[in-house]
Amino acid sequence: MAYVPLADQDKEMEMHHPHNWVEEYVFSQDHKVIAIQYGSIAVFTGIVGLTLSVLFRLQLGFPESVDFIDPNFYYQAVTMHGMIMVVYFLTALFLGGFGNYMIPLMCGARDMVFPFMNMLSVWTFLISVIILMASFFVGGGPTGAGWTLYPPQTAMEGTPGHDMGIVLMLISLAVFIIATTMGGLNYAVTVLQYRCRGLTMMRLPLTVWGIFVATVLALFAFPALLVAAIMMLFDTLLGTSFFMPAVIEAGQPLDHNGGSPLLFQHLFWFFGHPEVYIVALPAFGLVSDVLSTHARKNIFGYRMMVWAIVAIGGLSFIVWAHHMYVSGMHPYFGFFFATTTLIIAVPTAMKVYNWVLTLWEGDIRLNAPMYFAIGFIFTFIHGGLTGLFLGNVVIDLPLSDTYFVIAHFHMVMGVSPILVLFAAIYHWYPLMSGRMFNEKIAKLHFWLTFLGAYAIYLPMHYLGFLGVPRRYYVLGETDFIPMSAQDLNAAITIAAIFVAVAQLLFFWNIIWSLKHGKKAEKNPWGSASLEWQTPDLPPKHGNWGEDLPTVYRWAYDYSVPGAHEDFIPQNTPESVEPTVDTEHFDPDHDQSKADI
């Protein structure tokens, strides 16, 4: 195909120009507005999830101290907490929020490829959240089957919300999947087909790579959840027996037989494991960019980082049964899944080494975003190591379903991505709002959150070793768990409340700074990537004014020897600063002198 001049780039783009404020801020097709909407809804549900966790922690730390927390409420709270945090908070915030905001800006595009569909996506997401929240108000309340929704428990009389609650949950998930599919198709096609001139895939910032691969994972993993949800809806509403074996409840056989509960587990985890990387990969990407910018050094091993993201994405589809070791499986399968699980640790570890090597001898600026990013490296190494324990069948058997697993996935999927979220929100706050946040409060927020998180989750590893099972309403008395475990539980609860309250600092900082923050100068961190090079701050509708940018280099030209400044924006022409590409990068050879 012949070379197509720049003017043709926008041939397919149908920009929607708002006519009134409703079209500008409510039913907006601007990816930045949609990103903020997605993000706000996600954060709102996240606050609900956080509140629930404080409530059930109260029960665990100080049993029966709160009247309205009975066993049913406890199970409903843990279930909704888990599902909200994983799906409606983290997934939506990373893909719908950051994906929407960053992809067009970092790709030098004017918007997503299909802005109208993008708008539909956020409104569909809102509907799914409303359906989810509605389950709090129906008779029987939300489902209490645990966030994994294992049958036959979901359908048993004894499980709270076994009638309306579970139905609303499943419908809400199905609607959420439709929303993510509409959004995800947009994100992926934008990255593939709508980059600006000179921007090859291998010049994309890692943020885009992380979100792109996570989006592809979402498009291929959510179908399994959708199918599981539809089948379970049939079981609940039509009385079919896809997942229901013959069950005797209170002496009475249920109206079901011949179904396979294990089928549900396979479908769920075929979605569930990629899902953890749907959350992790965008976090990997965002944190790489924050680290590199504030260390004033190019990301170490860019190509390796990209391939690691792709490899992790691919491998994440063949490890799912490590969540099912205790469900029972043929030993050869156990062997297979343990092997793949441990293999996935290799690219993951490579990424960690590269982050650390990025910091090595960097000109580190210890700003608040950098605090969070470095904090992430700690918590992620920690959570990743416990994953290695759990990946081995024999070690997992005693640890499964104990607090050790809770500790593992909260370090790796709770604390780590949330630290990245804070890093990213602080880092891009000037871009999104045009103001600076309060640095001191942000750092205080970091220390409280970071140390608080350790105070919560470190003891949980120990509880897990003791054999304290997860999903128990109270510990009660057993032969093998010492009474002191309860004291530890109380301490964890206090830490949890403390951390939850500390988040007020964050919200205060973000809201207060919107009006009173110092006006941000252009590109305050001296960042090389494209999103900071827009003509306006914050970028206007259409992002780039008259002309789309042209890119001459990768996104990590920091501290290039001989350059005029300590960073070279991606769109600086070669005539101003020579291009040093990754594979030719040779710090000892002074390129600028050679060329000028």
Add this chain to the structure above:
Amino acid sequence: MSEAAVTENGPARGLEGMVDDWSADKQAYHVPWGKAMMWLFLVSDTFIFTCFLVGYLNVRMTTTAPWPNQSEIFALSFGGDPIPLILIAIMTFVLITSSGTMAMAVNYGYRRDKAKTFWLICATAFFGATFVGMQVFEWSKLIFDEGIRPWGNPFGAAQFGSIFFMVTGFHGLHVTCGVIYLMWVAFRVKRGYYDNKGYEIVEIAGLYWHFVDLVWVFIFAFFYLL
């Protein structure tokens, strides 16, 4: 579309071409956005149907009751002896034919022959609607004459009805959506809406339609023959 991708003999092919595509700036595939998006959507949809079929195989193994004999259930009699699978054979034939008319519509679309494109798309939609109509007939026969329900049936394993109605229903929904989508495209073709934008949209709709047909072949094999 970087210049590197264009050699003297046109774009490189095979593996080299793929590498060129992916290392190009601006876009990785030389296709319109909508087409790339449709491809991606179809891969995603493939995962849905694969999960359904895997679920089907799985419950067929786990259920303890015997699996009903399909060639008896799906037989239809025209006065004489019942002919096994005859209805389904006709349905399959109709759907495959519609793929043919769709392919011709795409061709005439690119030739900008609006009238022929319009009528061929309409024919495709008509065949699709016929398919759905026959499916409604089949369902009502199964439900009312033979007493097969999602939660049970007189012939054996309850899962037979459950999975059959669920998967063929889901596929039927795809065909129905496809018919509506095709009518919409046909309408716009007639109005000349694509004269400036180009007729790729007919091909994109065609991709979806062929996909739905292809899925049917699998459903046919898994449910009626296996």
